[in-house]
Amino acid sequence: MDVKKVPGKNKENKIFIYALSTCAWCKMTKQFFKDNNIEFEYVDVDLCDDKDKDKIKEHILSLGGSLSYPAIIINDKTLITGFRKDKIKEVLMI
């Protein structure tokens, strides 16, 4: 799986994003973390092979999420589906 890391000064929380390379909301989400200088990792699911896609599906569903993107996972446990800025800020307390 091609996980990309975007460095940032704020490393307090582990941020992982399942995104789509074509999705405008996913782009906004990545930009939000960049603008706030928060380090994060992401995978563009549409560019993954079928085996990885299947793993990603299982992972998202195991966290109780729906198969919508972006799927933002904070500290391996909190899943936020969609670019919900207020919710992200609330969880990260920023």
Add this chain to the structure above:
Amino acid sequence: MIPLEKVRQRAESDAKTYGYYLNPDPEFLQNLLQGLKENEERLGYPSCPCRLASGNLELDRDIICPCDYRDPDVAEFGTCYCALYVRKDLYEGKLPIPPVPERRPKEKQIRSYAPTAETMNEKKTETSAPATETSLQIKKKLWYCKQCGYVVFREDPPYICPICKAKREMFAEIAIRGLPQG
């Protein structure tokens, strides 16, 4: 290569026909159109940029832009799922563009992830038969709009008739013997 301007013109023309507007944020709109262009170049059809496509036209038919869910989403939320098409009040900034919950049924979303290439290869080896639409469990039917007579050959009837705007409830299945499956 598909010119981005062509993708834009197609979206503008469709918005005009249906009385919608394109997203008022130029950068966001550009990203959406670019996503549509990339999907069309990659898959051969402009699948929704904000949904995972399977790459199989029959499985993705409902999410080819404008998707099946656009009209009911714009009616309920003022915008479609990816926010390419918006209602006038949202275009004018009178209301914010809200996140739209996914209306596409979960069983259709899951089909974008399965069967995996491995599974398909195993099946091919076992049966020596080509992967067909039947193996992907698509059963297309003929539907007609009881209001205007529009006929469509698809898995499900549209949410809204593209001709007379009747709701999905106005569609009935046409039962024909010997109809080719899939």
